[in-house]
Amino acid sequence: MNKTFFLLLLAAAFAGQVNAQKYFTRDGTISFSASSPLEKIEATSRGATAVIDAASGAVEFAVLIKGFIFEKALMQEHFNENYLESTKYPKATFKGKIANIEEVKWDKDGSYPVKVKGMMTMHGVTKEIKGQGNIRVQGGRIIASSDLELPLSDYEISIPSVVADKISKTAKVRVEVALAELKR
Amino acid sequence: MNRLLTGAGLLLVLMLGCSHRLVAQDDLLSLLGEEETTDYATASFKTNRVINMHSLENTHSGVLDFKINHRFGMLNQGAYDLFGLDNASIRLGLDYGVTRNLQIGVGRSTFQKMVDGYAKYRILHQSTGKRNMPITLTAVAGMYVNTLKWADPDRENYFSSRLSYTFQALIGRKFNDWITVQLAPTLIHRNLVGTFAEENDVYGIGIGVRQRITRRVTLNAEYMYLLPDQVREGIMNSFSIGADIETGGHVFQLHLTNSTGMAEPAAFTETTGDWLDGGIHFGFNISRVFTIVKPKI
Numbered sequence: 349m350n351k352t353f354f355l356l357l358l359a360a361a362f363a364g365q366v367n368a369q370k371y372f373t374r375d376g377t378i379s380f381s382a383s384s385p386l387e388k389i390e391a392t393s394r395g396a397t398a399v400i401d402a403a404s405g406a407v408e409f410a411v412l413i414k415g416f417i418f419e420k421a422l423m424q425e426h427f428n429e430n431y432l433e434s435t436k437y438p439k440a441t442f443k444g445k446i447a448n449i450e451e452v453k454w455d456k457d458g459s460y461p462v463k464v465k466g467m468m469t470m471h472g473v474t475k476e477i478k479g480q481g482n483i484r485v486q487g488g489r490i491i492a493s494s495d496l497e498l499p500l501s502d503y504e505i506s507i508p509s510v511v512a513d514k515i516s517k518t519a520k521v522r523v524e525v526a527l528a529e530l531k532r
Numbered sequence: 533m534n535r536l537l538t539g540a541g542l543l544l545v546l547m548l549g550c551s552h553r554l555v556a557q558d559d560l561l562s563l564l565g566e567e568e569t570t571d572y573a574t575a576s577f578k579t580n581r582v583i584n585m586h587s588l589e590n591t592h593s594g595v596l597d598f599k600i601n602h603r604f605g606m607l608n609q610g611a612y613d614l615f616g617l618d619n620a621s622i623r624l625g626l627d628y629g630v631t632r633n634l635q636i637g638v639g640r641s642t643f644q645k646m647v648d649g650y651a652k653y654r655i656l657h658q659s660t661g662k663r664n665m666p667i668t669l670t671a672v673a674g675m676y677v678n679t680l681k682w683a684d685p686d687r688e689n690y691f692s693s694r695l696s697y698t699f700q701a702l703i704g705r706k707f708n709d710w711i712t713v714q715l716a717p718t719l720i721h722r723n724l725v726g727t728f729a730e731e732n733d734v735y736g737i738g739i740g741v742r743q744r745i746t747r748r749v750t751l752n753a754e755y756m757y758l759l760p761d762q763v764r765e766g767i768m769n770s771f772s773i774g775a776d777i778e779t780g781g782h783v784f785q786l787h788l789t790n791s792t793g794m795a796e797p798a799a800f801t802e803t804t805g806d807w808l809d810g811g812i813h814f815g816f817n818i819s820r821v822f823t824i825v826k827p828k829i
Binding site: 370374387392394397398399400406407408412417418419420421422430433435438508510511514530 | 559560561563567571574575593594595709747748778779780821823826827829
């Protein structure tokens with residue numbers, strides 16, 4: 349009797365742990381390009397945070413706008429000051445779900461394409477976005493990546509007519525994060 | 533009894549499972565804990581000068597800023613000189629950001645054919661977050677060489693007589709995205725002055741403000757108050773007002789000022805224009821930046 353009870357308790361604890369398996373990073377890479385033939389506009393942040401819940405497929409990303417480094421310091425200043433208004437809106441966040449999370453074998457090497465859907469918040473505007481991603485498991489390392497295209501007008505990022513030719517209307521965003529197990 | 537316990541166990545399993553599901557739906561990132569970062573105030577001014585005065589901003593590290601500063605003649609010169617447009621006083625300058633906080637520069641002015649060099653170091657940087665600092669404090673030290681031919685070549689002239697120096701502190705705060713104010717206690721030392729009535733050391737207190745009016749345009753004003761009885765009769769306090777217009781890689785500063793020279797001793801201790809009498813120059817500064825050392829990404 350007691351044995352059954354403890355076995356069940358054990359099972360419950362285990363089941364719980366498997367359910368609670370989460371992966372995270374604090375130094376993920378997010379880069380974007382809004383380049384035009386006239387001007388190279390690219391920036392990278394290596395300080396993105398992310399958490400993926402392997403059980404539910406829930407995904408969250410956050411990145412500080414001021415953490416994006418440009419080649420040209422003045423461009424970086426204008427990006428913060430005039431376009432993204434980072435004092436007012438310091439972070440960009442994504443909160444969503446991986447639809448086919450059960451297809452990802454976290455303990456088996458391989459590359460698993462995933463479908464992601466969720467809410468992207470940037471410059472004070474929240475929009476639903478959908479995208480493709482990839483989770484690669486290789487020798488215990490887990491790398492999640494995705495390529496997105498975000499129209500700047502969706503996020504009320506206004507581009508003055510003088511520089512309209514120099515900036516692409518769409519930002520191509522590349523996300524690549526190496527994930528570690530989240531232990532609590 | 534046995535059945536009851538099994539039932540309780542199952543319930544426990546269910547509850548545990550559920551509780552984990554609940555956690556999973558919570559804010560996932562909060563599991564990482566909030567990492568506190570320091571948020572430094574940036575772009576307190578559009579460029580490293582208010583108008584003639586240094587501003588709280590430093591040239592970014594690895595960036596070279598080429599400056600073309602130009603003042604026409606005075607408005608009260610009248611129609612014959614097209615209200616000053618026939619005359620020009622310029623300073624060509626290069627500013628370079630050595631590190632995040634250290635900036636150096638050189639310049640050459642029409643006024644007194646002056647060659648100047650300076651270093652500017654940011655001691656405190658306004659920030660919030662992990663490191664909280666309400667103000668920015670910057671120190672500027674400059675040296676200036678008047679390279680005009682000697683007024684009297686027959687007497688014994690010393691090179692040191694050509695030199696003057698500026699020591700200045702900039703204390704200021706970007707109050708919000710729109711308003712920045714800075715105070716600038718200033719000491720200008722001239723090795724040689726013209727008369728006994730003038731002091732070699734001239735103390736002044738400057739104030740510089742900027743008010744942003746659109747994302748890319750700001751209004752700027754600066755005033756340098758000199759303590760009384762230090763400079764010769766007819767020297768006015770320097771007052772300038774203008775607008776900064778930023779277009780991608782350039783900043784255009786358009787202004788009205790009563791100072792003819794642009795380097796500190798020229799602008800602040802040799803100003804003869806009187807605002808009330810139309811002794812005003814129309815002028816502009818053009819700033820063009822070049823990235824010399826690309827940042828590590």
